[in-house]
Amino acid sequence: xxxxxxxxxxxxxxQWLAKTPLLSVCLMSFSAFMIYSxxxxxxxxxxxxxxxxxxxxxxxxxVCLVIAQVIGYMISKFxxxxxxxxxxxAKRAYFIVLFIGLAWLSLLGFAIIPAPYNIICMFxxxxxxxxxxxxxxxxxxxxxxxxxxxxxxxxSFIFASGLAKSVGKWLLLQCHITDWWMPxxxxxxxxxxxxxxxxxxxxxxxxxxxxxxxxxxRKPMTPQxxxxxxxxxxxxxxxxxxxxxxxxxxxxxxEDFANELWAETGFQNNASIFAxxxxxxxxxxxxxIGGFFLIKNNYKAFVTAHYIVIFGVLxxxxxxxxxxxxxxxxxxxxxLATTGMYLAYIPYNCLYFERMxxxxxxxxxxxxxxxxxxxxxxxxxxxxxLVKEFVTIKYSWVSFFSGLFxxxxxxxxxxxxxxxxxxxxxxxxxxxxxxx
Numbered sequence: 042x043x044x045x046x047x048x049x050x051x052x053x054x055x056q057w058l059a060k061t062p063l064l065s066v067c068l069m070s071f072s073a074f075m076i077y078s079x080x081x082x083x084x085x086x087x088x089x090x091x092x093x094x095x096x097x098x099x100x101x102x103x104v105c106l107v108i109a110q111v112i113g114y115m116i117s118k119f120x121x122x123x124x125x126x127x128x129x130x131a132k133r134a135y136f137i138v139l140f141i142g143l144a145w146l147s148l149l150g151f152a153i154i155p156a157p158y159n160i161i162c163m164f165x166x167x168x169x170x171x172x173x174x175x176x177x178x179x180x181x182x183x184x185x186x187x188x189x190x191x192x193x194x195x196x197s198f199i200f201a202s203g204l205a206k207s208v209g210k211w212l213l214l215q216c217h218i219t220d221w222w223m224p225x226x227x228x229x230x231x232x233x234x235x236x237x238x239x240x241x242x243x244x245x246x247x248x249x250x251x252x253x254x255x256x257x258x259r260k261p262m263t264p265q266x267x268x269x270x271x272x273x274x275x276x277x278x279x280x281x282x283x284x285x286x287x288x289x290x291x292x293x294x295x296e297d298f299a300n301e302l303w304a305e306t307g308f309q310n311n312a313s314i315f316a317x318x319x320x321x322x323x324x325x326x327x328x329x330i331g332g333f334f335l336i337k338n339n340y341k342a343f344v345t346a347h348y349i350v351i352f353g354v355l356x357x358x359x360x361x362x363x364x365x366x367x368x369x370x371x372x373x374x375x376x377l378a379t380t381g382m383y384l385a386y387i388p389y390n391c392l393y394f395e396r397m398x399x400x401x402x403x404x405x406x407x408x409x410x411x412x413x414x415x416x417x418x419x420x421x422x423x424x425x426x427l428v429k430e431f432v433t434i435k436y437s438w439v440s441f442f443s444g445l446f447x448x449x450x451x452x453x454x455x456x457x458x459x460x461x462x463x464x465x466x467x468x469x470x471x472x473x474x475x476x477x
Contacts, residue, residue: 055244055245055246058244058245058246062186065245065246066186066189066190068241068242068244068245069180069181069190069242069245070189070190070193070194071193071238071241072238072239072241072242072245073177073178073180073181073190073193073194073197073238073242074193074194074196074197075197075234075235075237075238076137076173076177076235076238076239076242077173077174077177077194077197077198077201078197078200078201078204078231078234079141079201079231079232079234079235079238080141080144080170080173080201080231080235081197081198081201081202081204081205082201082204082205082208082227082228082230082231082235083141083144083145083148083166083170083224083228083231084110084144084166084167084170084205085201085202085205085206085209085296086205086206086208086209086212086223086224086227086228087106087151087163087209087220087223087224088103088107088206088209088296089206089209089210089213090103090209090213090220090223090224091103091220092106092156092220095156097156097157097160102156102157104426105157105160106160106163107426108423108426108427109160109161109163109164109167110163110164110166110167111167111293111419111422111423111426112164112167112423113163113164113165113166113167113168113170113171114167114168114170114171114419115167115171115416115419115420115422115423116168116171117167117168117169117170117171117172118171118412118415118416118418118419119412119416120171120172121171121172121175121408121412121415121416122267122409122412122413122416123264123267124172125172125175125176125179125406125408125409125412126261126262126267126405126406126408126409126412127261127262127263128175128176128179128261128408129261130179130180130247133176133177133179133180133243134239134240134242134243136172136176137173137176137177137239138235138236138239139169140169140170140172140173140176141169141170141173141235143165143168143169144165144166144167144169144170144228145225145228145232147162147163147165147166148162148166148224148225148228149225150162150165151163151166151221151224151225152221152222152224152225156221159221171415171419174194174390174411174415175408175411175412177194177242178191178194178390178391178407178408178411179259179406179408180242180245181194181391182256182259182395182406182407183248183252183253183256183257183258183259183395183406184248184249184252184256185251185252185255185256185334186334187256187334187391187395188330188331188332188333188334188342188391188392188395189331189334190391191330191390191391191392191395192326192327192330192331192333192387192391192392193327193331194390194391195326195330195387195390195391196323196324196326196327196330196383196387197323198292198383198386198387198390199319199322199323199326199379199383200319200320200323201319202296202319203319203320204319205227208227208230209223209224209227212226212227255337255339255399256339256395256398256399257398257399257402257403257404258404259398259404259405259406259407260404260405260406261406262405262406262409266405267409270403270405270409270410274401274410274467276463277460277463277464277467278410278413278414280456280457280459280460280463281389281393281414281456281457281460282413282414282417282418283417283452283456284350284385284452284453284456284457284460285386285389285414285415285417285418286414286417286418286420286421287421287448287449287452287453287456288354288382288385288386288389288418288449288453289386289415289418289419289421289422290418290421290422290425290445291382291386291445291446291448291449292382292383292386293419293422294422294425294441294442294445295379295382295442301438302375302438302439302442321376321380322376322379322380322383325380326380326383326384326387329349329384330349330384330387330388330391330392333345333346333392333396339396339399339400340400340468342392342396343393343396343397343399343400343464344461344464346388346392346393346396347457347460347461349384349385349388350384350385350388350393350453350457351385351453351454351457351458352381352384353380353381353382353383353384353385353386354381354382354385354449354450354453354454355381355450355454356377356378356380356381356384357377357378357379357381357382357385357446357449357450358381358446358447358449358450358451360373360374360377360378360381361374361378361443361446361447364378364443365443378442378446381446382446382449385449385453389411389414390411394407394410394411394414395407397410398410400468401468401471
């Protein structure tokens with residue numbers, strides 16, 4: 042990518058951006074949003090295909106593909122605990138392009154290699170893509186405006202999932218692309234925007250001294266520093282990680298099996314339903330999470346993040362009860378229930394751990410603790426997927442999703458309350474040490 046622009050021009054562009062903070066924030070927000078949105082174009086389109094009458098070991102082939110991809114994604118997160126936390130800033134852009142390129146290549150293999158052997162291709166697709174979030178967020182963290190930029194990045198989870206599925210559904214319905222070639226074809230729509238966005242985010246300036254003063258310095262972590270972090274904060278992050286596991290499970294099922302839920306509720310031939318609902322959810326979550334940059338006090342913002350999570354899961358449970366009593370439509374139910382779940386899920390990806398490091402003045406990076414949570418989150422998703430397939434229970438998709446929302450509400454509220462109590466005590470202890 043750098044071959045297109047000379048080094049002097051790049052240097053001048055960076056200097057100009059450093060002198061125009063507002064433009065820099067807008068450019069970083071847009072670039073991060075676009076990179077991750079494009080990444081979803083290589084990860085999610087296959088979920089709108091049905092792979093009808095194809096089974097492997099007696100299991101629906103689509104479920105096998107979802108499990109294979111999630112296992113690859115999960116392994117990537119465990120590897121990322123070390124890889125992302127030790128990443129040198131200068132190498133981030135290179136690895137983003139490399140990993141997304143490898144994922145697209147695996148989709149070509151998925152189209153060419155016959156079933157069931159192409160299951161391995163979906164595993165290989167998930168393996169590199171799990172690294173992309175940490176690489177992108179590394180450009181954004183440790184700044185006074187991290188919440189704004191992080192909110193754009195995190196809401197791309199919602200918008201991009203719907204966009205990728207709509208592109209995939211359109212290719213199936215309008216272009217008559219087969220289930221096997223559709224994922225690779227859909228990826229082609231996202232290659233050029235991804236490359237341009239990676240180049241743009243690479244031009245943005247590093248955190249200023251003012252940023253560092255407000256949010257602490259972010260740097261690659263050594264094994265000794267990772268060990269010291271766990272010794273100090275391991276107990277404090279345990280209930281949060283467990284809650285995040287539950288939220289990840291619910292969020293993944295909402296993404297991977299939304300097609301089945303919409304089909305059950307009468308929207309099986311509506312390609313736009315995915316983008317329509319996800320866009321509305323994105324705007325709501327963006328407004329709430331992005332507003333956190335207005336809270337200058339790190340500890341106050343950190344505590345408030347806990348309350349946002351609790352509000353989110355209670356919203357999901359409340360609207361599920363309303364839907365069960367036929368008080369609201371399926372579209373309203375899923376719009377508000379997924380809004381609630383994303384209000385619980387997204388703070389961890391752009392706000393919670395960012396403000397935690399700032400609150401305790403830790404010279405580390407968000408990638409380390411975020412990838413601990415993500416690794417166990419996707420492990421939980423794999424377990425639930427396997428249990429769902431091998432434990433014979435008759436259920437509808439509506440009842441299955443309702444159960445997920447209720448469970449997340451109860452478990453999430455209790456665990457986040459415990460986290461609040463632990464951090465209240467921990468903050469007093471560490472603050473007293475700093476005062477001495």
